[in-house]
Amino acid sequence: MASLETIVGEIVDIIYYNNYNGYTVADLDMQNQLVTVVGFFPELQEGEKITILGKWITHPEYGMQFKAESFQVEVPTSEEGIEKYLSSGMIRGIGPVTAQRMVAHFGKDTLDIIQFYPQRLTEVEGIGKKKAVQIFESFEEQQGLREVMLFLQKFGITPRQAVKLYKKYGDRTISTIKENPYRMAEDIMGIGFKMADKIAMNMGIDARSAYRIAAGVKYALSQNHHEGHTYCPEGKLIQDAAKLLDVKGEEVQNYLTDMAIHGQLKLERMEEERVYYSIPFYRAEEEVALRIIALAMTDIKEEILDLDKRIQQVEKKNKILLASRQRKAIIEAMSNGLLIITGGPGTGKTTIINSILDILEDMDKEVLLAAPTGRAAKRMSEATGREAKTIHRLLEYGFGQEGEEQIFQKNEDNPLKADVVIIDEVSMVDILLMNHLLKAISPGTRLILVGDKDQLPSVGPGNVLKDMIESGVVKLVQLNEIFRQAQESMIVINAHHINKGELPLLNVKKKDFFFHRAHSKEEILKIIVDLCASRLPRYQGFDSLQDIQVLTPMKKGMVGVYQLNKSLQQVLNPSCKQKKEKKMGDMVFREGDKVMQTKNNYHIRWVNIHHPEEPKGEGVFNGDFGMIQRIDLEEGKIEVLFDEEKLVEYEYNQLDELELAYAVTVHKSQGSEFPVVVMPMSWGPPMLLTRNLLYTAVTRAKSLVVLVGEEKYLVDMVKNNYVNFRYTGLKERIRSKLDMLSMEEGLLEEK
Numbered sequence: 001m002a003s004l005e006t007i008v009g010e011i012v013d014i015i016y017y018n019n020y021n022g023y024t025v026a027d028l029d030m031q032n033q034l035v036t037v038v039g040f041f042p043e044l045q046e047g048e049k050i051t052i053l054g055k056w057i058t059h060p061e062y063g064m065q066f067k068a069e070s071f072q073v074e075v076p077t078s079e080e081g082i083e084k085y086l087s088s089g090m091i092r093g094i095g096p097v098t099a100q101r102m103v104a105h106f107g108k109d110t111l112d113i114i115q116f117y118p119q120r121l122t123e124v125e126g127i128g129k130k131k132a133v134q135i136f137e138s139f140e141e142q143q144g145l146r147e148v149m150l151f152l153q154k155f156g157i158t159p160r161q162a163v164k165l166y167k168k169y170g171d172r173t174i175s176t177i178k179e180n181p182y183r184m185a186e187d188i189m190g191i192g193f194k195m196a197d198k199i200a201m202n203m204g205i206d207a208r209s210a211y212r213i214a215a216g217v218k219y220a221l222s223q224n225h226h227e228g229h230t231y232c233p234e235g236k237l238i239q240d241a242a243k244l245l246d247v248k249g250e251e252v253q254n255y256l257t258d259m260a261i262h263g264q265l266k267l268e269r270m271e272e273e274r275v276y277y278s279i280p281f282y283r284a285e286e287e288v289a290l291r292i293i294a295l296a297m298t299d300i301k302e303e304i305l306d307l308d309k310r311i312q313q314v315e316k317k318n319k320i321l322l323a324s325r326q327r328k329a330i331i332e333a334m335s336n337g338l339l340i341i342t343g344g345p346g347t348g349k350t351t352i353i354n355s356i357l358d359i360l361e362d363m364d365k366e367v368l369l370a371a372p373t374g375r376a377a378k379r380m381s382e383a384t385g386r387e388a389k390t391i392h393r394l395l396e397y398g399f400g401q402e403g404e405e406q407i408f409q410k411n412e413d414n415p416l417k418a419d420v421v422i423i424d425e426v427s428m429v430d431i432l433l434m435n436h437l438l439k440a441i442s443p444g445t446r447l448i449l450v451g452d453k454d455q456l457p458s459v460g461p462g463n464v465l466k467d468m469i470e471s472g473v474v475k476l477v478q479l480n481e482i483f484r485q486a487q488e489s490m491i492v493i494n495a496h497h498i499n500k501g502e503l504p505l506l507n508v509k510k511k512d513f514f515f516h517r518a519h520s521k522e523e524i525l526k527i528i529v530d531l532c533a534s535r536l537p538r539y540q541g542f543d544s545l546q547d548i549q550v551l552t553p554m555k556k557g558m559v560g561v562y563q564l565n566k567s568l569q570q571v572l573n574p575s576c577k578q579k580k581e582k583k584m585g586d587m588v589f590r591e592g593d594k595v596m597q598t599k600n601n602y603h604i605r606w607v608n609i610h611h612p613e614e615p616k617g618e619g620v621f622n623g624d625f626g627m628i629q630r631i632d633l634e635e636g637k638i639e640v641l642f643d644e645e646k647l648v649e650y651e652y653n654q655l656d657e658l659e660l661a662y663a664v665t666v667h668k669s670q671g672s673e674f675p676v677v678v679m680p681m682s683w684g685p686p687m688l689l690t691r692n693l694l695y696t697a698v699t700r701a702k703s704l705v706v707l708v709g710e711e712k713y714l715v716d717m718v719k720n721n722y723v724n725f726r727y728t729g730l731k732e733r734i735r736s737k738l739d740m741l742s743m744e745e746g747l748l749e750e751k
């Protein structure tokens, strides 16, 4: 067996870098001998000098390589190395041109100048005082980050996670982790208990300490919440936590009651079973149940005169005859504190919202409209011709100062001022957001919730819409008639077939729902790329970027999001001299790319390019699509245009909020609609390939659906009625609270 050796050299080329786990293949110049090095590293930069401890291996294909076990990076010392290092874009304010000028001026002292005499940077052409400060700060930050990465690499924490930790804890990263490693698992998405535990063990924390077991239990419970549950039955929690902690079930059990007594968890009885909630979910479920009952029981005293006449007027104005259920929906909307309107595509939900709006506005009522995502809110605005906001915006979330704890400014002390609030796409609302929404609805304001209960449930915990419906307490209008106009669309017809577990009708001439047969995943990928790049634009006039959206159930694999995006990018927006690009691990962002914002960012500023004189707007939301307009390699910035008007500037360290979006997962597409949806049909885990998911994907399309693959997988999906089960207590909670209230009233009456 080869023994460990130390080699020293300068990085001359990064051949491969995986930004999820840090796996790197790089060429190293060892005194004019080129060596290939492989191993797990933080993002290395060309020009850096590195000392590596490892051993020589022979790769069957690539020959001799040096496999790293540990390493020490030094800053480059040669002028060429310094220039390469600074040109890489890792320091804000320095791109290739500035790097070259700096090295031409300061030579080998450039890095020392940045660190110790930053004021001298202004001697370089193009660097003013402000930029000099920016370069100094960014360099310091990089040094700090390096230190954190070096400390964490021995625990198997990837560079990406190290960056997240550094963003969260800043200069105090190392001390915070040393103090309580389990905090990482609570604070940082993607760092599990296991990783935090590894560090804790390494630091000598006892495996049976109360501290460790409590952390394990909390983490096991939070994992259940991640899967959509609002609580976890005791047996399952003990099992999950014991497995995680590698201790006996009894050891966990002993702590559970204790944790409940100390208010770390909430112990409840649910259908004769002991179950545990994390406190925020328990509170949210309790409060939602109480508020739903209060709203549902609010008597609308107001007698609406001439409602029949008003409905007739609306019919006349819109030139339609409302169906009886639609009339019922309108009447109920006028006479209930809380109403749910649910139905599949083409069953007239939008028509009802518009009719209700017409009537209410005619009566001078104040109405507010909102939906859970930016895209859904935008569609609601377009469909109603009125302003619709995201629920977060409606509730004025995050209007505080940056860095302060973000809160919903609209709440029970400062409720929404409106007669009626209408929320669309309510199936996407989870228990926490529903609680915030209900808090801001005061008695006297009516709430109308519109949605399709058969869509995928909310990403966050809870099954709120279904639970509310099944509680039987909330007034419900269920629409099931597909209107004639909608019946002309096979998308609508087939969506209803799929929802009922029937096979969709495929390839009906001159229609809008097609199946393209392909046998292997390679073939599926090839056909999808061809459809998007050439056939659909050429024969049907669709725009490859604006109109066509590839949706896929999976992230990984040949027809998963990552590969689809790579292949589509290569063809739809290939690399060329004129287009600048920024490498992010194994992904490339290029000018002209279609991208998606992957989390809600309430503070990021945008300029309306049509009205640059207007004050800057704030906020870009999870699921918003944009286009990369410009990459500034000097400043380290990427400009993205959203909705063809909002221009947002991202710094490189914010790029984890963006993903390529030629293809996105079905889950991410919830609440959005596209002219064309293209989707692969191939093998995947049955838990994922469900009827529910297919229904959600198909209902995202307005003009055309093309499924590509093998029909047997389509049949499997239609038959797979597996709905991810969620432990939620809202339905029972509403019922039991109502029973209690009725009992109290009964007692009062008896008295």
Ligand SMILES: Nc1ncnc2c1ncn2[C@@H]1O[C@H](COP(=O)(O)OP(=O)(O)OP(=O)(O)O)[C@@H](O)[C@H]1O
Residues within 6 Å of the ligand: 320, 321, 322, 323, 326, 343, 344, 345, 346, 347, 348, 349, 350, 351, 352, 483, 484, 485, 486
């Ligand atoms: N009473 C009616 N008579 C005739 N046509 C109707 C009636 N109600 C709705 N429609 C028509 O049916 C179609 C579907 O209605 P609408 O868009 O309101 O449904 P929806 O449930 O909002 O659909 P989606 O969820 O797909 O947006 C529209 O073309 C609409 O004009």
